[in-house]
Amino acid sequence: MKILTTAKKVVDVELTLHVENGAIVEDGLQYVINAWDENAVEASVQLKENNGAETTLVSIGNSDNTDMIRKCYAMGIDNGIHIDDPALEKADSFVLAKVLAKVYETGEYDLIITGKQAQDTDSGQTGIMLAEVLGLPCVSNVIAIEVIDDQNIKVSRLGDAGTEIVEVALPGVVTVSDSINEPRLPAMRGIMMAKKKKIVSLDLAGLGTSYEDVGGNALTSEIVEFMESETRQAGQKFEGDAAEITVKVVDLLANEAKVL
Amino acid sequence: MAKVLVIADIKQGVLKGSTSELLSKARSLGAQTAVVAVGSNIESLTPDLAAAGSDTQYIADDPGLELFSAGPFASCVVEAAKQFEADLIWFGFSESGKACAPRVAAQLSAACATEIIDVTLDGDQIEVTRPAIANKVMQRIKVNSRQLVAVVRAGAFEADEGITGTQNVVKLSPPAADLKAVIKELVSDASGEIDLGDADVVISVGRGAKDEAGVEMVKELASDLAAGFGSSRAMVDGGFMAHNKQVGQTGKIVAPTLYMAIGISGAIQHLAGMTGSKTILAVNKDPEAPIFNVADYGIVGDLFDVVPILREEIKKIRS
Helix, strand or coil, X not given: CEEEEECCEEECCCCCCCEECCEECCCCCCEEECXXXXXXXXXXXXXXXXXXXXXXEEEECCCCHHHHHHHHHHHXXXXXXXXXXXXXXXXXXXXXXXXXXXXXHHCCCCEEEEECCCCCCCCCCHHHHHHHHHCCCEEEEEEEEEEEECCXXXXXXXXXXXXXXXXXXXCEEEEECHHHCCCCCCCHHHHHHHHHCCCEEECCCCCCCCCCCCCHHHCXXXXXXXXXXXXXXXXXXXXCCHHHHHHHHXXXXXXXXXXX | CCXXXXXXXXXXXXXXXXXXXXXXXXXXXXXXXXXEEEECCCHHHHHHHHHCCCCEEEEEECHHHCCCCHHHHHHHHHHHXXXXXXXXXXXXXXXXXXXXXXXXXXXXXXXXXXXXXXXXXXXXXXXXXXXXXXXXXXXXXXXXXXXXXXEECCCCCCCCCCCCCCCCEEECCXXXXXXXEEEXXXXXXXXXXXXXCCCCEEEEXXXXXXXXXXXXXXXXXXXXXXXXXXXXXXXXHCCCCCHHHEECCCCECCCCCEEEEECCCCCHHXXXXXCCCCEEEEEECCCCCHHHHCCCEEEECCHHHHHXXXXXXXXXXXX
């Protein structure tokens, strides 16, 4: 089985963000692998270990992405493809999906695994749109993957009414939830080996396409500006005798907030 | 006049409140409204669909649609959107909405925005506002295409009490089944539990509850209040709570009237799922826990001491 996994580098959500003149202040920001993509990498490596598979990672982004690809190598990914093209800086999910579709078409992949969303946009569109572009079956928000045979997998999806058990005829796309696994910490040996491995770096021309070809000249939407979120203010905090303060707070919930 | 198509949110044969919230927002924008309902045995909901604020009801009712499958569901929405010539296509906040919206957008070559909290129309120009980066910032997005497919964040729009509609049913032919992604089984949530998305009060339990006995104690408080019972990531990972109970960036996003965080420290990912709540109560041993930064009321204390008193006092007030 050949697995294609996607990973994106995103701003570290643990950091405090500031907005100035409609843009996020870049100063002091750090970028890390999108947490859900890390789950996708772990899921791919587990399939390789348990069922035998060749795993390839694709990442779209600037030169900073190479350290993330090496981290994925250290986790057990076999091959890395880095799509680095300045034209894609403002690309939306649909355009990125079309670029990833081009990458898919360069290899004979059986399964695509993506994170269910990226922590920077929280959009959750690219993986599903990729399946639409390729005309492949897709199951999103997946919490378990089981290989039936070379052509079929069985996945569990968290849906509105419960856990849906879905059989997917390959090739197909799954987008994974962070509930699927706990990503491993790379071992030292893996980290050392990863340093020597080759990364295939391509721009859009190298991929046999162009910005226009992937819909870049007709973006369906664009971000006009970023704004500060309205933050909640800390309210009243009570310390002391548990009975006393709890009675007080219940009274406030009932008579001040009027929510009981 | 803009046309808004709202996807009916139907769970276990009941039309959920979000449908009316979205239709109310559409009406307030001066738009023409329609709903599309997809499922099995749902024709009896037609009066409810109209009363929720729609003037046309596209209904795909077929036994094959009983279990959710994103492909056929999306086909029904695309068909309704084409027939209605919809400019805006809105899903309520749900896993099915999140699974379908990108498909519908890709098929219509429309713009797609998830978790929107506001929409403005200025002539033909559509703009939306949505949170990003775990709620840390907001984005204002300009739509370039003629159509926008959006998933509306829970609690973003309010239902207009006086809203009405008219019955005008258009039956959609059942879509082809997705033969490449076949749903074999639905392992449903424990029946009779209150849906987190609907509940007026949501009570979530965190690591502070320690074990099953602790979880059970907090659950009793939830039962007293007929509250939805949610969880932090830690308790899901620990195997104490089901995946579908997780509140946060990756799980359920809730906006109830009252949210109680019991023994939850308040990781950024959890906060992203509940800070839209009207009133927040936090109970935590650690006075420095970040949950107190967003709580309207905070009790610094051991939940094993506090929860029994909470139950008792709330019972007194309610009796």
